[in-house]
Amino acid sequence: MRIPKRVAVIGAGSMGSQAMWRLATRGAEVIGYDRYAPGHDRGAAGGESRMFRAVHLGDARYTPLLKLADGLWEQLQAETSRSLRRRSGCLVMGETASRDMRLLLSASAAHGLDHEVLDQDTLARRYPQHCLPDGHTAVLDRQGSIIRPEASIQAAAGRAEQLGARLHRYTPVREVVPASGGGVHIVTDHGRDHVDAAVVTVGPWINTLLPDLPRTVEVRRVICSWHLPTRHDWFAGGAPAFLRGTPHDCFGIPSPDGISVKLGLSFRYHAPVPEPERLDRTVRPEELKAFHELIRELMPDLNPDPIRTSAYMEGYTNPPGSPSGYPLVGHLPGQDDIIVMAGFSGSGFKFSPAMGEIAADLALDGTTEHPIDFLAPAGVGAA
Ligand SMILES: Cc1cc2nc3c(=O)[nH]c(=O)nc-3n(C[C@H](O)[C@H](O)[C@H](O)COP(=O)(O)OP(=O)(O)OC[C@H]3O[C@@H](n4cnc5c(N)ncnc54)[C@H](O)[C@@H]3O)c2cc1C
Incomplete structure (x- = not known):
């Protein structure tokens, strides 16, 4: 009989809960660890909603990963009988001549994505809640949707436990140490476990656990603010999520409870977080x-007086002025048994089931057929 591989997943948040699910599905012996418990609001995943878009604004190479994630989101809902995602559509608005809008339009056409370009008049008629300045265009991504992050994390971790995974809650991992005879030691306050491979998905805590990453991940504080509409038809047209480009970079998501609208700002407003535990x-x-x-x-x-405000954290790899923001996804250089997934730069949640699948490939087979070379931890072409 083949002995299943023992795989540790450190951090059962957005990426880690999905890695646990995909690993458990494939028969691995999965041991998860989390500083808190699945669905908490202290990291990158709080605030009740996340946006899914069929096209990633920064780089069309994400499109196959978005397709993989899309299918797995459906599978997770079916397996857990949970409603985790609403097909709301996503409105992307920005200067017609901007790089992002041009990329969005060309990638949507190239990949045959279900989208519609809306001019000022059409937008005003169909989505009167939004103003579109002159020289700006709106694109409706009909595959866009709104995901419930806390529910998704609990669903993925719960499904993994149902399939036999163990999860140590309120158990921070202190060290991840390559073992001399192969495999990895996982050190906690209760002792050490030996596993064949470790998937490190600790999000904003990455620099605390792995201080010598090959690329810099800067942790930033991200605030959100919830506002009540002052007109009854604010949620017209299916209440799509929305994203706006310069000069007002921001995002917004009508709350899943149908009462308020969550708003968030762009990178330049996110203050550095020196110590994640003291956010x-x-x-x-x-x-x-x-x-x-x-x-x-x-x-x-929208009423400018918020009914709620909250602060979260996220790891960014895009220093101001750089268009990259590519996360680190793959084996740590020189460590065949340690896989890292970090620095999702404000747009990782939508990919999380795809990242879970890729983590399972890398931990169990040592490689993946999914196109992640451009996300190599040491930088493009260095994997
Ligand atoms: C306000 C905001 C809005 C966003 N909006 C979107 C959006 O609309 N669409 C989108 O796709 N993305 C969005 N993102 C980005 C997305 O949410 C993140 O990229 C994603 O949640 C990152 O997941 P993660 O697994 O890296 O981190 P997390 O989800 O924070 O998970 C890390 C986990 O590791 C645990 N942990 C930490 N240290 C240890 C340790 N030493 N031992 C054990 N466990 C540990 C933590 O408790 C936590 O559970 C947004 C982010 C923010 C902050």
């Missing part, structure tokens, strides 16, 4: 100024 979770009144401005100019039918 400042209080949003100060002066931080709301940018939200007030964009509401006034782009969505005047």
Whole structure:
């Protein structure tokens, strides 16, 4: 009889819960560890909603990974009988001549994606909740959807446990040490376990656990603000999620409860987080100024006084001015038994089941047929 591989998944958040599910599905002996418990709100995944888009604005090489994720999102819902995603569509709005909008349009056409270009008049008729300045275009990505992050993490981790995975809750891993005879030691406050391979998915805590990453991951504080509409038809047209390019880079997601609209700002507003365990979770009144401005100019039918504000964290690999922001996905250089997935730069949640599948490939087979060379931890072409 073949002995199943023992695989540790460190961090059962967005990526780790999905890795646990895919590994358990493939018969591995899975041991998960989390600093807290699945679905908590202290890392990168809080705030009740995440956006799924069929096209990634930064790079068309993500498209096959989005297709893989799309199928696995459906599979996870079917296996767990949970409603994790709503096909809302996603409106992307930006300057017609901008690089992002041009890329979006060419990639949508090249990949045969279900999308529609809307001019100012059409947008005003169908989505009166949004203002579109002159010289801007709106694209409706009909495959866009809204995912429930906490429910998804609990569903994936729960399904993995149903399939035999073990999860150590409230158990921070202190060290991941390559074992001299092969495999990896996982060190916690309770002792050490030996496994054949380790998948490290600790999100914003990556620099605490693996301080010598081949590429820099900078952890930033991301605030969100929830606003009530002042007109009854704000949720018209199926209440799509939305994303706006310069000069008002922001995103918004109508809440799954149908009551408010969550808004978030772009990278330049995200302050560095020196210590993830000491994240400042209080949003100060002066931080709301940018939200007030964009509401006034782009969505005047939202009440600028928020009903809720929250702060989260995310690891970014894109220093200001760089268009990359590629996460680190693959084996740590020189370590065949340690797989890292980190630095998702504000857009990782949609990919999470695909990352889980890729983690299972790398941990069990040592390789994957999915196109991830451009995400190599040491940089493009260095894997
Ligand atoms: C406000 C906000 C909005 C976003 N919007 C979108 C969006 O609309 N669409 C999208 O696709 N993406 C979005 N993102 C990005 C996406 O949410 C992240 O890329 C994704 O959640 C990162 O997942 P992760 O697994 O790396 O981190 P996390 O989900 O934070 O998971 C890390 C886990 O590791 C655990 N952990 C940490 N240290 C240890 C340790 N030493 N031992 C054991 N466990 C440990 C933590 O407790 C946590 O559970 C958004 C991010 C933010 C912050």
